[in-house]
Amino acid sequence: MKTKSLLFTAFFSFFLLGNLALAQGLTGRAFYKSSSQIKLSMDSTKMNPEQIAEIQAQLKKQMERDYVLSFTPTESNWKQVESLGGGPATASSGGMQIMINTGSQDRVLYKNLAEQTYIQEQEMMGKDLLIKDNLEPVEWELTGESKKIGNYQAQKAIYARIIDSQRFSTGMTEMESVKDTIQVVAWFTPEIPVPHGPENYFGLPGLILELQSEGRTLICEKIELNPSKEPVEIQIPKRGKEVNREEFRAMQEESMKQMMNRYQGKPGDGNRFTIRIGN
Numbered sequence: 001m002k003t004k005s006l007l008f009t010a011f012f013s014f015f016l017l018g019n020l021a022l023a024q025g026l027t028g029r030a031f032y033k034s035s036s037q038i039k040l041s042m043d044s045t046k047m048n049p050e051q052i053a054e055i056q057a058q059l060k061k062q063m064e065r066d067y068v069l070s071f072t073p074t075e076s077n078w079k080q081v082e083s084l085g086g087g088p089a090t091a092s093s094g095g096m097q098i099m100i101n102t103g104s105q106d107r108v109l110y111k112n113l114a115e116q117t118y119i120q121e122q123e124m125m126g127k128d129l130l131i132k133d134n135l136e137p138v139e140w141e142l143t144g145e146s147k148k149i150g151n152y153q154a155q156k157a158i159y160a161r162i163i164d165s166q167r168f169s170t171g172m173t174e175m176e177s178v179k180d181t182i183q184v185v186a187w188f189t190p191e192i193p194v195p196h197g198p199e200n201y202f203g204l205p206g207l208i209l210e211l212q213s214e215g216r217t218l219i220c221e222k223i224e225l226n227p228s229k230e231p232v233e234i235q236i237p238k239r240g241k242e243v244n245r246e247e248f249r250a251m252q253e254e255s256m257k258q259m260m261n262r263y264q265g266k267p268g269d270g271n272r273f274t275i276r277i278g279n
Contacts, residue, residue, distance in 0.1 A: 028194075033218070034064060036215055065080055072234060074113050113196075121240060138201065154189045155188060155206070157187075158185050162182070164177060164179065165180045182213055187211075188205070207220075
């Protein structure tokens, strides 16, 4: 049986201090590519399986994005790499159109692990927002599994995350709030002893090189350590009205309600969508 160990939040400071001692002065950039398995479930007499498959294929292709994680021992920036296809992923077939907002290319996520805080630029209902809050604790479980990713030996960690979901149909006037459990798989390398990772993930004794969650995979394809030609500069976001995490989620829910009212169909149409609210 594989040996398992738990990294509890109470001991995060121990791992952080240990890693920072090893990573003293270490800076770098890690470049990631995302891929997604899109699965649509629609209760509709207007769309046949071929149309749904066509939309899924369009969305899968458009959701292949490039990201860069810039880091120092205690701080990091996460942002999408600028490209021509960097807008929302859209697909249409048979009169149905779907848009998935994957975030703007110029929006930055800043994490400060020493202070356990984050700042994130977002846009909601046409307004620029600046989310400031404490980092949510992550309880990783090490599985003992390992594999090679590029030139680095990586170890596997898993984490179960609970999020709030809002579900509604275009023919309904109410949304249903449910709890979903999201399984997260991370592969990290102790060879780069910084506790950083993509998006809001952090807290492992090494850089996260691969992350899998909700049918989406982020994998590191290139790493620059202590770059001398273009030294790493961490950007602290400042654009937008300041809100905390809960205020932003409340605004997300209000946006969903407005969307439902705007696009709701006639009774019995039943075109169902799932909207998830969470980091």
